Amino acid sequence: MSQLKNRLNRLKKTQASIDNKVISSHLKGGEWGEVGAVTKTNAYGSFVKREIRIPLQEKIGFYPLYQLVGSAQALSHLQSIKSNVLHDKMLFFDTETTGLGIGAGNVPFMLGIGYYTDDAFIVEQLFIRNPSEELAMLAYINEKFQHFTHLVSYNGKTFDLPLLKNRFIIHRLTYEGEHLEHIDLLYPARSLWRNSLTTCKLSHVERKRLGIHRVDDVPGSMAPTLYFKYLIEKDPNIVADVFRHNKVDIVTLAILSIYFVSLFEKRDVYSNLELDELYRLCVWFNNMELTDLFQYVYELLTTRVIEEDPNYFIPLAMIFKKKKDVETSVSLWKKFIELQGHQRIINTEPYIELAKYYEHRKKDFKQAIYYTKEAELRVYNRISLSKRNQKYTEILQEIQKRKNRLEKKIKSRVNEVDQNSVVELRQVEMNV
DNA sequence: GGAATGGATGAGAATGGCGG
DNA sequence: CCGCCATTCTCATCCATTCC
Numbered sequence: 001m002s003q004l005k006n007r008l009n010r011l012k013k014t015q016a017s018i019d020n021k022v023i024s025s026h027l028k029g030g031e032w033g034e035v036g037a038v039t040k041t042n043a044y045g046s047f048v049k050r051e052i053r054i055p056l057q058e059k060i061g062f063y064p065l066y067q068l069v070g071s072a073q074a075l076s077h078l079q080s081i082k083s084n085v086l087h088d089k090m091l092f093f094d095t096e097t098t099g100l101g102i103g104a105g106n107v108p109f110m111l112g113i114g115y116y117t118d119d120a121f122i123v124e125q126l127f128i129r130n131p132s133e134e135l136a137m138l139a140y141i142n143e144k145f146q147h148f149t150h151l152v153s154y155n156g157k158t159f160d161l162p163l164l165k166n167r168f169i170i171h172r173l174t175y176e177g178e179h180l181e182h183i184d185l186l187y188p189a190r191s192l193w194r195n196s197l198t199t200c201k202l203s204h205v206e207r208k209r210l211g212i213h214r215v216d217d218v219p220g221s222m223a224p225t226l227y228f229k230y231l232i233e234k235d236p237n238i239v240a241d242v243f244r245h246n247k248v249d250i251v252t253l254a255i256l257s258i259y260f261v262s263l264f265e266k267r268d269v270y271s272n273l274e275l276d277e278l279y280r281l282c283v284w285f286n287n288m289e290l291t292d293l294f295q296y297v298y299e300l301l302t303t304r305v306i307e308e309d310p311n312y313f314i315p316l317a318m319i320f321k322k323k324k325d326v327e328t329s330v331s332l333w334k335k336f337i338e339l340q341g342h343q344r345i346i347n348t349e350p351y352i353e354l355a356k357y358y359e360h361r362k363k364d365f366k367q368a369i370y371y372t373k374e375a376e377l378r379v380y381n382r383i384s385l386s387k388r389n390q391k392y393t394e395i396l397q398e399i400q401k402r403k404n405r406l407e408k409k410i411k412s413r414v415n416e417v418d419q420n421s422v423v424e425l426r427q428v429e430m431n432v
Numbered sequence: 433g434g435a436a437t438g439g440a441t442g443a444g445a446a447t448g449g450c451g452g
Numbered sequence: 453c454c455g456c457c458a459t460t461c462t463c464a465t466c467c468a469t470t471c472c
Contacts, residue, residue: 100472101433108472158436159471186470187437194439194469201470220472360449360459405457412451 035240037127045136048127050243053120060255061211065121067258074264075257077288078188081181083149088116091148091180092253095160096223096246102163104170107131109227110242111141111164114250115148123250125243130231135171142168145177152253154202157184185256191284196276206252210259218245264293270300275308279315286319310339314349321353330357337374344381348395351375355402359409369406375399 032038037050056066072087092114099106111126124144126137153160161182168175190200197208203219206212218226218241230238262269263281270278278301285294298316305312317332333350340346351371358368379396 095472097472099433102435102471103433106433106472153471155436155469155471158434162435163471184436190469191438199469223472356459402458409450 032236035236035243037125037236037243040126040136040140042136042139044139045133047133047137047140048129049140050125050127052123052125052247054123054251055120056116058121060251061206061213063210063255063258063262065116065251065254065258068116068254068261071261071265072257074261075183077264077284077290078185078260079183081150081183083181085150085183088118089147089149090152090183090257091115091144091150092152092250092257093156093160094153094246094249094253095164096220096227096242097163098224098227100159102159102166104166106163107134108160108163108167110223110239110246111137112246112250113141113144114254116254121251121254123247125246127239127243129234134167135173138164138167138171138173142173142176145180148180151177151180151182152257153182153184154189154249154253154256155184155186157182157186183257185253185260188260188284189256192277192280195280196274202249202252202256205256210252210255212248212252212255214245214248216241217248218242220245264290267296270297275301275304275312278304279312282316283319286323306335306339310336311347313339314347317350317353326357326361330354341374346378348375348378348399351378352399352402355406359406365406365410369403369410372399372403372406376403 032048035050036052037048039046040049054060054065056069057064059065068087070087072085072090075081075085094112095108096110096112097106097108109128112123113126114121114123116122126140128134128137151161165175186200189205193200193205193209197204203214203217207214223242223245226239226242230236263284270281273281278297282294282297282301285297301312301316305316313332313336317329317336320326320328320332333354336350337354351374355368355371355375358364358371376396376399379392379399382392383396
């Protein structure tokens with residue numbers, strides 16, 4: 001055990017020295033050992049491989065790596081994943097390429113993969129020193145695919161994987177990863193943070209939500225330039241930063257997975273969320289049909305919405321309307337009006353929705369016309385406040401149309417009642 | 433510069449109530 | 453039964469975003 005610990009510590013040290021850029025310039029370029037990499041050879045040729053072991057208890061940002069152990073299954077809700085998700089059957093995946101297109105001119109010069117073993121998280125980085133090494137690298141990763149069931153990436157569905165498949169075709173290799181289900185974390189990230197983060201780029205997400213702060217990171221957009229420079233000068237130190245960048249990307253994929261999983265099982269994390277995140281989470285659980293989680297988050301959300309921003313009652317009401325639970329929608333619209341009705345500028349949607357509800361479902365035209373008139377009043381306020389009122393005059397016309405219709409309906413109902421009472425009277429007379 | 437994705441927006445069909 | 457109108461449901465289409 002202590003032997004293992006020693007070994008881990010030793011590995012940790014070498015890795016730290018690489019990360020701290022102790023790759024010093026007095027060791028003249030050319031030696032791959034300097035970046036902690038070795039030459040790997042297989043039946044198709046050679047390429048360079050760097051392997052890093054990270055102990056599972058290591059904390060990356062806010063979360064330790066071991067948190068995914070035994071709890072990866074929840075990730076299946078993020079995309080329509082059918083098979084069981086096990087942490088040690090997931091292959092985290094990110095490439096560095098010579099450009100952004102997925103056409104033939106774009107070459108992946110580095111493939112970064114990450115996976116869990118019993119005692120560590122392993123990052124393997126495959127790098128080609130020239131185009132002729134690509135085939136050997138592809139063959140290597142092809143064999144790796146066999147040991148996993150799920151691929152995890154960030155925008156990999158549109159970028160990394162199509163590109164990689166193209167390379168297989170160009171090299172006349174059969175892609176052996178068709179069995180892999182693909183979890184692309186970009187989409188859940190966007191649906192959760194589209195409003196609360198200015199951008200959902202991986203580097204921004206990890207800094208703002210995972211507590212991971214990169215130091216001296218080279219942006220991905222620098223990768224092509226650095227690689228071309230390497231091709232000319234053949235000094236591994238030139239691409240040392242690309243290795244480091246790619247490694248963080250891979251590790252971030254694991255930590256982001258942990259974060260998502262925690263949303264499904266650690267209900268105490270909800271109190272740290274921004275209001276909009278909590279709302280988006282509510283939408284998640286509703287769409288995923290996880291009723292318990294939905295109910296829990298919904299209740300938490302409503303108490304916060306009252307204090308922080310009653311406007312959220314409106315989309316929430318629409319969720320229940322879609323679920324055909326209109327009574328709940330009605331209570332939310334009314335709650336909104338109760339809290340916001342006094343404001344000069346206010347969304348009229350709840351008034352209109354309530355008017356529809358009373359006209360069409362309850363046939364209570366008086367209530368319907370009451371809410372219509374309330375809406376009309378608010379729009380008047382708007383128009384008097386703004387010069388550019390084209391939009392609001394249209395809304396106003398719509399409202400007045402509704403009002404006129406309701407007035408007619410009320411009138412005709414009064415007539416109906418009169419006629420009915422006349423009929424009743426006649427019947428009484430006949431009976432007499 | 434290519435493409436999967438989800439959200440927003442819109443068009444068209446289906447529904448349903450109402451009056452003639 | 454038919455025409456009219458408002459609403460709702462279902463697709464279709466568009467648009468921005470993200471990867472290096």
